[in-house]
Amino acid sequence: MPRALGSLSASGEPEHSQDARRLRPEERSGGPAGQVTQPAGRAWTRSCSQERMAATGAEAKEPQRHNGCLVRLSNPHLATMKEDLLYHFSLGTGTHDFPAMFGDVKFVCVGGSPSRMSAFIKYVAAELGLGRPDEDHPNICTGTDRYAMYKAGPVLSVSHGMGVPSIAIMLHELIKLLYHARCSDVTIIRIGTSGGIGLEPGSVVITRQAVDACFRPEFEQIILGKRVVRSTDLDERLVQELMQCSSELAEFTTVVGNTMCTLDFYEGQGRLDGALCSYTEKDKQAYLHAAHAAGIRNIEMESSVFAAMCSACGLRGSATGPQGAILETACQPTLQDTGAHRPPR
Amino acid sequence: MPRALGSLSASGEPEHSQDARRLRPEERSGGPAGQVTQPAGRAWTRSCSQERMAATGAEAKEPQRHNGCLVRLSNPHLATMKEDLLYHFSLGTGTHDFPAMFGDVKFVCVGGSPSRMSAFIKYVAAELGLGRPDEDHPNICTGTDRYAMYKAGPVLSVSHGMGVPSIAIMLHELIKLLYHARCSDVTIIRIGTSGGIGLEPGSVVITRQAVDACFRPEFEQIILGKRVVRSTDLDERLVQELMQCSSELAEFTTVVGNTMCTLDFYEGQGRLDGALCSYTEKDKQAYLHAAHAAGIRNIEMESSVFAAMCSACGLRGSATGPQGAILETACQPTLQDTGAHRPPR
Numbered sequence: 001m002p003r004a005l006g007s008l009s010a011s012g013e014p015e016h017s018q019d020a021r022r023l024r025p026e027e028r029s030g031g032p033a034g035q036v037t038q039p040a041g042r043a044w045t046r047s048c049s050q051e052r053m054a055a056t057g058a059e060a061k062e063p064q065r066h067n068g069c070l071v072r073l074s075n076p077h078l079a080t081m082k083e084d085l086l087y088h089f090s091l092g093t094g095t096h097d098f099p100a101m102f103g104d105v106k107f108v109c110v111g112g113s114p115s116r117m118s119a120f121i122k123y124v125a126a127e128l129g130l131g132r133p134d135e136d137h138p139n140i141c142t143g144t145d146r147y148a149m150y151k152a153g154p155v156l157s158v159s160h161g162m163g164v165p166s167i168a169i170m171l172h173e174l175i176k177l178l179y180h181a182r183c184s185d186v187t188i189i190r191i192g193t194s195g196g197i198g199l200e201p202g203s204v205v206i207t208r209q210a211v212d213a214c215f216r217p218e219f220e221q222i223i224l225g226k227r228v229v230r231s232t233d234l235d236e237r238l239v240q241e242l243m244q245c246s247s248e249l250a251e252f253t254t255v256v257g258n259t260m261c262t263l264d265f266y267e268g269q270g271r272l273d274g275a276l277c278s279y280t281e282k283d284k285q286a287y288l289h290a291a292h293a294a295g296i297r298n299i300e301m302e303s304s305v306f307a308a309m310c311s312a313c314g315l316r317g318s319a320t321g322p323q324g325a326i327l328e329t330a331c332q333p334t335l336q337d338t339g340a341h342r343p344p345r
Numbered sequence: 346m347p348r349a350l351g352s353l354s355a356s357g358e359p360e361h362s363q364d365a366r367r368l369r370p371e372e373r374s375g376g377p378a379g380q381v382t383q384p385a386g387r388a389w390t391r392s393c394s395q396e397r398m399a400a401t402g403a404e405a406k407e408p409q410r411h412n413g414c415l416v417r418l419s420n421p422h423l424a425t426m427k428e429d430l431l432y433h434f435s436l437g438t439g440t441h442d443f444p445a446m447f448g449d450v451k452f453v454c455v456g457g458s459p460s461r462m463s464a465f466i467k468y469v470a471a472e473l474g475l476g477r478p479d480e481d482h483p484n485i486c487t488g489t490d491r492y493a494m495y496k497a498g499p500v501l502s503v504s505h506g507m508g509v510p511s512i513a514i515m516l517h518e519l520i521k522l523l524y525h526a527r528c529s530d531v532t533i534i535r536i537g538t539s540g541g542i543g544l545e546p547g548s549v550v551i552t553r554q555a556v557d558a559c560f561r562p563e564f565e566q567i568i569l570g571k572r573v574v575r576s577t578d579l580d581e582r583l584v585q586e587l588m589q590c591s592s593e594l595a596e597f598t599t600v601v602g603n604t605m606c607t608l609d610f611y612e613g614q615g616r617l618d619g620a621l622c623s624y625t626e627k628d629k630q631a632y633l634h635a636a637h638a639a640g641i642r643n644i645e646m647e648s649s650v651f652a653a654m655c656s657a658c659g660l661r662g663s664a665t666g667p668q669g670a671i672l673e674t675a676c677q678p679t680l681q682d683t684g685a686h687r688p689p690r
Contacts (some may be wrong), residue, residue, distance in 0.1 A: 043445065114490050131368065145459050146458065161507055161511055162510060163435075163508050163514075164508065165607075169611070170607050212567070213570060221612060222557070222613060224374060225558060225632060254544055262567070264510060266565065268471075268567060272420075273420070273422065273423060275419065276420055283569055285571070287569040288567075309621070
C-alpha cells in the first residue's frame with residue numbers, strides 16, 4: 001500500500017469497519033465535481049477511495065500507525081504567542097477549538113475558485129460515502145470572503161484565489177491551522193487547471209518540479225529586502241502513487257512533468273490578447289517550444305510557492321509529516337494554439 | 346476645478362440639471378461603506394461629489410468637453426481578433442454590448458474584497474443620489490467567482506483579489522473592457538487597506554510612487570523569459586487633487602507617501618506570525634525603519650502593477666486618457682508594533 005496516503009478511513013482513523021462499502025466504477029465518474037474539477041480531482045479521489053478500500057479489505061489486517069508525523073512550523077515566535085489569529089480565514093485559536101474542528105484532517109485539497117472547492121467537497125463526500133447524498137457542506141470561513149473552506153470527514157477543501165501571493169497567504173494560515181489542530185500524516189494536493197504545453201485538452205499533469213518563468217526549479221522571495229531562493233521539488237513517491245492511481249482509472253491521459261509557475265497570466269504566459277503585448281506569435285511559439293524542451297508540460301500561477309512552502313516547512317518525506325503534490329488538468333493546449341490561448345486557469 | 350475629475354454628473358455626462366441636490370455633510374459620513382471601505386473610500390467619494398456639485402452650481406456655466414481621452418491599448422494583436430473574451434469577468438464582445446453596458450463609465454474603483462466593493466457601490470449610489478436608497482446593485486460578473494463587478498451611474502466598482510498576479514489579470518481585462526466600451530476620461534483608483542508605517546491607524550495614504558520590497562520605484566516582470574522593468578509613477582496632479590479633497594473633508598489624517606508593494610504578506614512584510622519566519626523582531630524593526638526613511642508610509646500587495654499598467658498603457662497625463670491613483674487606509678501601524686502586526690489588507 002502506498003505509504004503516503006496511509007490507511008485512510010472516512011473518519012481519519014485507521015479503518016476496520018466491515019460495512020464500509022467498495023465504490024463501484026460508475027460512482028467515481030459522476031457528480032458535480034466531474035464538471036468543475038476536471039479529471040485531476042477524479043484522480044485524487046481515486047487515490048483516496050483506493051486507500052480506504054485497501055484498509056477495509058483483506059490487506060488491512062494490521063492497522064497502520066498514525067502517530068508520528070505531526071505538522072510542524074518553522075517559526076520560533078509562534079510558541080510565545082498567547083493566541084494565533086488566522087486573519088484571512090477569520091478563525092483563531094482564542095475563538096475556535098482547532099483540534100476538535102480539524103484534528104482528523106488527513107487530506108487537504110486546494111484550488112483557486114471557491115465554488116469549485118465547494119463542488120469538490122460534495123463530490124468527495126459522495127465518493128467516500130460520508131453523510132447524506134444531498135448533504136450541505138457549509139463554508140467554514142463565513143467571517144471573510146478572502147477564502148472558502150469546506151470539510152467532509154478527513155478531507156479539507158480550501159480555495160486560494162489566483163496567483164502566488166494569494167495562495168501563499170492561504171498556505172501560511174493553513175499550515176498553522178493544521179499545526180494548532182495537531183494533525184498528523186497530512187497530504188496536501190493542489191488540484192487546479194492550467195495551460196498544457198504539447199498536450200491534449202483534458203490531460204492531467206502531475207507536477208514533478210515547479211519551475212519559474214526562466215525554467216529554473218526555484219522560488220525567489222524578498223525577505224526584509226534580501227533575496228531568498230527556495231527549492232521547488234515535490235515528493236517523488238507521491239508523484240508515483242498518483243500516477244499509479246491514474247493508470248488504474250485509465251480514463252484520461254496523465255503525464256508527469258515540470259510545471260511552470262508565472263506571476264502574470266497575459267504577458268507572463270506569452271498570451272497575445274492582454275491589454276499589453278509587445279511580442280509576436282513567432283516569439284511566443286519559440287518560448288513555448290523552449291519550455292517544452294525543458295520538460296515543462298503546463299503553465300499556471302501557484303505551483304512554485306506551493307512546492308517551496310511544503311519543502312521549507314519540512315512538509316515532505318517520511319520522517320517529518322505531510323506531503324505535497326500538484327495535480328492539474330491541462331484545459332487547452334498552448335503549444336499548438338496559433339492565436340490567443342485560454343483558459344488555462 | 347481639478348481637471349482630472351472633470352465635471353462629472355451621475356450619468357457620466359456634463360451635468361446641467363438644477364434639481365441635482367447638494368449633499369449635506371452628514372450624508373457623506375454614514376452608510377455601509379463607512380464601515381467597510383475606511384476613510385479612503387470617503388475621500389474618493391468626496392472628490393466625486395464635489396465635482397458633481399461644481400458642475401451643478403454657478404461654476405458650471407460652460408459645459409466641459411469630454412470627447413478626447415479615449416482608453417487605449419498597447420497591443421496590436423487585438424485589432425485582428427473577431428471577438429474578445431474577458432474570461433475572468435465572464436464577459437465578451439461577442440455576447441455583451443460593451444458600449445451600452447459601460448460606455449458612460451468615468452470612474453473605476455478597485456479593491457480586494459467582493460463584499461467590500463458591493464458595499465462601496467451602494468455607498469456611492471447613495472452619495473450621488475442615484476436610484477432608490479435601498480436599490481440593489483447586482484454583480485455584473487455572475488458567470489464567474491473570480492471577480493465581482495458593480496455599477497452605479499458612471500462609477501464601476503470591481504474586486505481584484507489579493508496580490509499582484511490577481512489584480513494584474515483583472516486590470517488587463519478591465520482596460521480592454523473600457524476600450525471596447527469606448528470610454529473616455531476615465532479615472533481609475535485603487536481603494537484598499539494597508540499596513541501603515543509610522544502612522545496612526547485610520548490614516549489615509551495617497552500613493553505618490555509604488556516601490557518594491559527593495560524600495561525601488563519599479564515593477565519587474567518576466568516576459569517570454571526576459572526581465573522587463575516598468576515605471577511605477579502615479580499622476581502627481583491627481584495626487585494633489587485627492588489631497589485637496591481630503592483637506593476639505595478634514596475628518597481623518599491624510600498623507601502623501603510612497604507605498605511598498607510586496608509579493609508576500611507574512612515574510613514579505615516582516616511579520617513574525619507566519620508558518621515560516623527566520624528573522625528577529627529587531628531585524629523586522631530595522632527593515633521598517635529603513636522603509637520609513639525611504640519615504641514609504643504603507644505596505645500592501647497590489648500597487649506596483651497597478652501603477653505600472655496605468656503607465657505602460659499610457660493611462661496617465663492630460664493627452665492620453667485615464668489616470669490612476671491609489672488611496673489606502675492604514676489599518677494598523679506596523680512600525681510601532683512590537684509583535685506580529687495585522688491586519689494590513
